[in-house]
Amino acid sequence: MTIFSYRKAVPADIEEIIAIRLTSTDPSTEKNIQQSYQLYIEKYGEGIVCLQENQIIGFAIVSIKESGLYSLYVKPNFQRLGIGKNLLKKAEAILKQAGAEQIFLAVNKNNDALNFYQKYGWKVKSHRNWVTLHKKTG
Helix, strand or coil, X not given: CCCCEEEECCHHHHHHHHHHHCCCCCHHXXXXXXXXXXXXXXXXXXXXXXXXXXXXXXXXXXXXCCCEEEEEEECHHHCCCCHHHHHHHHHHHHHHHCCCCEEEEEEECCCCHHHHHHHCCCEXXXXXXXXXXXXXXX
């Protein structure tokens, strides 16, 4: 049985977090990602990492300032093990505890993650190239 642990992200995690993000995203589309993640982890929000044997295998970053899920990724070989679900629940709990009554995220309409979020109660609010979803925290 594989054991995963979760903890609050710290700035020293950013390099590993970016490496995970880039396994799922075209690196040419990412500008200033390191700076963005650092700002959200240190100033505007909070991050959670999932670890297996002290190695980060997934993460979520929330924006408390914007009541939104900024980023959630799991390494491809660790997907479909419940890690994304656990990270999502922890992210939602952080935002709810911060006072958000409704939380938001945006995902590309062609991203498989759209079905993932809808499975866990997120509702489509707008739909173009990017889909905005929302969920009530109460």
